[in-house]
Amino acid sequence: MNASSAEGPASQQSMRRANLALVLGAVSRLNATSRAQVAEATGLTRAAAGSLVNELLEAGLLRERGAALEGRVGRPSTVVSLNDRGPAGLGLDVGVEHAGACVVDLSGAVRIHIRRPAGHRGQPPEKVAGNLAEVAEAALVRADELGLRIVGGGVAVPGLIGTSDTVVHAPNLGWHDVDLIGQLRALLPDRLRALPLAVENEANLGALAELWRGSGSRDFVHVSAEAGIGAAVVVDGQLLRGKRGFAGELGHMPVYPDGRPCACGSHGCLEQYAGEEAVLRECGLTGEAMEADRVALLAGSARAGREAVLGALDQAGRALGIALAGAVNLVDPETVVLAGAYAELADWLLPGMQTELGARVRIRPWQPEGLVVSELRREGPMIGAATAVVQRVIADPSVLRG
Ligand SMILES: [Zn+2]
Numbered sequence: 001m002n003a004s005s006a007e008g009p010a011s012q013q014s015m016r017r018a019n020l021a022l023v024l025g026a027v028s029r030l031n032a033t034s035r036a037q038v039a040e041a042t043g044l045t046r047a048a049a050g051s052l053v054n055e056l057l058e059a060g061l062l063r064e065r066g067a068a069l070e071g072r073v074g075r076p077s078t079v080v081s082l083n084d085r086g087p088a089g090l091g092l093d094v095g096v097e098h099a100g101a102c103v104v105d106l107s108g109a110v111r112i113h114i115r116r117p118a119g120h121r122g123q124p125p126e127k128v129a130g131n132l133a134e135v136a137e138a139a140l141v142r143a144d145e146l147g148l149r150i151v152g153g154g155v156a157v158p159g160l161i162g163t164s165d166t167v168v169h170a171p172n173l174g175w176h177d178v179d180l181i182g183q184l185r186a187l188l189p190d191r192l193r194a195l196p197l198a199v200e201n202e203a204n205l206g207a208l209a210e211l212w213r214g215s216g217s218r219d220f221v222h223v224s225a226e227a228g229i230g231a232a233v234v235v236d237g238q239l240l241r242g243k244r245g246f247a248g249e250l251g252h253m254p255v256y257p258d259g260r261p262c263a264c265g266s267h268g269c270l271e272q273y274a275g276e277e278a279v280l281r282e283c284g285l286t287g288e289a290m291e292a293d294r295v296a297l298l299a300g301s302a303r304a305g306r307e308a309v310l311g312a313l314d315q316a317g318r319a320l321g322i323a324l325a326g327a328v329n330l331v332d333p334e335t336v337v338l339a340g341a342y343a344e345l346a347d348w349l350l351p352g353m354q355t356e357l358g359a360r361v362r363i364r365p366w367q368p369e370g371l372v373v374s375e376l377r378r379e380g381p382m383i384g385a386a387t388a389v390v391q392r393v394i395a396d397p398s399v400l401r402g
Helices: 003-030 035-042 046-058 125-146 180-187 202-213 276-282 294-303 307-331 346-360 377-395 397-401
Strands: 062-069 076-082 087-094 098-105 110-117 149-157 167-170 175-178 197-201 220-225 229-235 335-340 371-373
Touching: 003 035, 003 046, 003 076, 003 377, 003 397, 035 046, 035 076, 046 062, 046 076, 087 125, 087 377, 098 125, 098 377, 110 125, 110 377, 125 149, 125 180, 149 180, 149 202, 149 377, 180 197, 197 202, 197 377, 202 220, 202 229, 202 335, 202 377, 220 307, 229 307, 276 294, 276 307, 294 307, 307 335, 307 346, 335 346, 335 377, 346 371, 377 397
Parallel strands: 087 149, 149 197, 220 335, 335 371
Antiparallel strands: 062 076, 087 098, 098 110, 167 175, 220 229
16 A cells, blocks of 8 residues: 555545635634635635535534625625634633633624622632532523534633643632642533533733734733732743743742742742732721722722822832833833733823833833733633634634534
8 A cells, every 4th residue: 555545535634624724714814705705815716615615604613694796796695704603612710709701702702701709719629610610501501592502611710720731729719739620520511511621820811812802912921910910921922831831920020139028938029019919908908808809999999099009009010010121121022911900900000110111121112002901801811711712613623523
């Protein structure tokens, strides 16, 4: 048997698979488009493009809409677009104060959004998995009503995630080496239990959401906060993960080497000035903040002009600027993205950040417009988790064939 006869069918199959992805990617970019435009955009023949479009229609990834005139007068053609009643991604969010779920369709639109208050701080994984299963089930019911088919899910966790999908350490939850996906899977409705599920660090997912849905920059440093400080570096459209996947621990970058002692054993870490606990402690809001939405409380107090809060947020902004100036000098990003809870406090953080970045970025003159505020705010990680599922389908539609 010669090599070509052994490889023939396999390479034809992989070619078809690649072409399906090429066509789906073209429809995704062009949005509503004709078969002829797909052929033009992909370099495929009209016959090949038409056949691949039909295959994607049959698989429920595309839908076809009414007739449209195409170029030559009197020659109607139908328009295809990504199916908004087709496959969709489920995103789940383990907040320290809430459980969240969202569903994103193939076009990237957030179709379902659920957020339920839940005190997760220091709670055991089985309790948190139970809350996640509840919001996931609610999302599944809504997805059925909308005709969306959930084909995979992702969970955003405020912690370090190991290479084998284990939550290695989540300080605000008090977890070490937790198989959250295993615990969650056992509690999910049957239809979700069988699907591919992934767990990922919330800061990484927030950065990916920004990459896929944000300003279009492919080189940025993304810094976010909920309970802890998370950072992620995206270089040429790729997330910098580091050897063990733990890159981005900006919270323990020293900003004042002789400063406040940190739980990590060091002194003057960023977290001791810009972490949520540190800011609340600094402005004396700890008592009021035990049960409340702490970020909303801070923003409300700042808006009301409460001096102690304004001072604490200014200090946090300066500490963030010092730490981020180091990151900017190191990786020369196009932008620095302020995200998560920080985005909701941007009005009071930005002045101090701009001052320190301006004084300390030395590789080039610092441009204030290089510091941008994410529009996804605290929803970024969950939307990133759901969008990751959809991105995988667009990149290789054959994954849905199982
Ligand atoms: Zn530290």
